[in-house]
Amino acid sequence: MRFLRMKRGSVMVERVVVAIDGGPASTAALDWALARAKVQPVSLELTTVVEFGWAPAGGPDDDFRPIYERALADATRRVEQEAPDIKKTSYVRRGVPADELVRASASADLLVVGTNKTGVLAGAVYGTLPLRLAAHSRCPVVVVPTVWVPSAGSIAVGLEDDATAEGALAFAAGEASRLGRVLDVVHAWSIPATIAVExxxxxxxxxxxxxxxxxxxxxxxxxxxxxPGLDVREVLEHGPAAMVLVDASGEAEMVVVGTHGRGAVGSLFLGSVSHDVLLNLKCPVAVIPRPERLPDYPVEP
Known part of the structure; x- marks a missing residue:
């Protein structure tokens, strides 16, 4: 992936794709993106995907494209009212939602998607779709729960002792520096099932x-x-990594995790830690693609 932020004068503008389907999950995603726009220059792409052969709950069985178009129009009007100075574009895509959003991620800095994994079906952006996007996206994916409300907690990043660490650390440190937050570097460990013997x-x-x-x-x-100057706390916990990070998400403003995603099967399951955190998130979770997807991702602020 290329580093895609555009310059407006001397200010870097972040390209953010927001998945829209008119349900509470996409409302949460747009809420988060608009909140981000207050502290970070952004260019928004509002995207809805019409999946052939599928209709949203409660919609007509034959012609349901207007439902998506109305949802996109409503989201666009909301951006115009709440953030009129933001550059924005709107797209109606046709195809499989996960595939089309992954394509959109190739030209973005962030892909933002909501999740309503425990609620009533309200549209396409729910359930397992965030998992599939996080596994295949070409840019970081921020998954926002429908219960999200703005907060000013720490930025917590899960540290694994492998190649996923650097991208997650760089992203989390950048977020903490930009927002003026504490960065919690969280490393969980446990005794292997096979007792280590030396x-x-x-x-x-x-x-x-x-x-x-x-x-x-x-x-x-x-x-x-x-x-320099960033407040970095070291958090060492004994226990399953996913459980430790889910606990951290109760107090954090954002949790950042890396993903392995090697090959078709590996990318489907992300890595057990990222997978389990996304299924139990209490705050927005940013999933950073494996290092080979982010060759130019900046480590320096």
């Missing part, structure tokens, strides 16, 4: 804990070096 002796619990603390400290120091 030279015939069981590795002590304390030694395992220290090893993971060192991984966390090294990552936090890299962020501090790249973002």
């Amino acid at each position: 030279y015939g002796a069981i590795i002590p619990f304390h030694d395992l804990q220290e090893a993971h603390a060192a991984i966390l400290a090294e990552a936090a120091d890299r962020v501090r070096t790249a973002h």
Whole structure:
């Protein structure tokens, strides 16, 4: 992916695609995007996808394209009323929602989608679609729950000891710096199911804990070096990573996770941590594609 932010004068403008379908999930996504526009210059692309052969609940069985067009028109009017200075475009796409939104992500900095995984079906942007988008998107995906309300909590980033860490750390640090928030670097660890053995002796619990603390400290120091003045907290927890991050999402303004997404099967399941966090999110979650999808993603602020 190229780094796509445009310049307006000397200010970088972020290209944000918002998925619209007229339901509460897409309302939450647009709420979040408009809130972001108050603190970050953005260019909005409002996109709805008409899927052939499928009609939204309660809609007509034959000609339901006008429903999507009205939803898009309503969203466009709302942007004009609440943020008239924002550059915006509106698109009606035809095809499979996940495929069309992934195509849209190729020319975006962010793809924003709502989720209403426990509510009544209200449109296309719900359920497993955010999982599929997060797995395949060419840019970071922000998944916004319908219960979202603006807050000023910390930015929490899940740190795994693998190649997904750098992109997630860079994105989260950039968010925390821009918003003036604390950055919580969260690293969860647990004793493997197969007891670790070295030279015939069981590795002590304390030694395992220290090893993971060192991984966390090294990552936090890299962020501090790249973002001087940023308040970075190291959070080391013993337990399943997904559970730890879901707990963190109760107090955080945003949770940031990376995804593995290797191949058709791997990308479907994202990686167990990202998958489980998205199914239990309490605040917006940003999913950062694997490093090879973001070769030019900036580490420096």
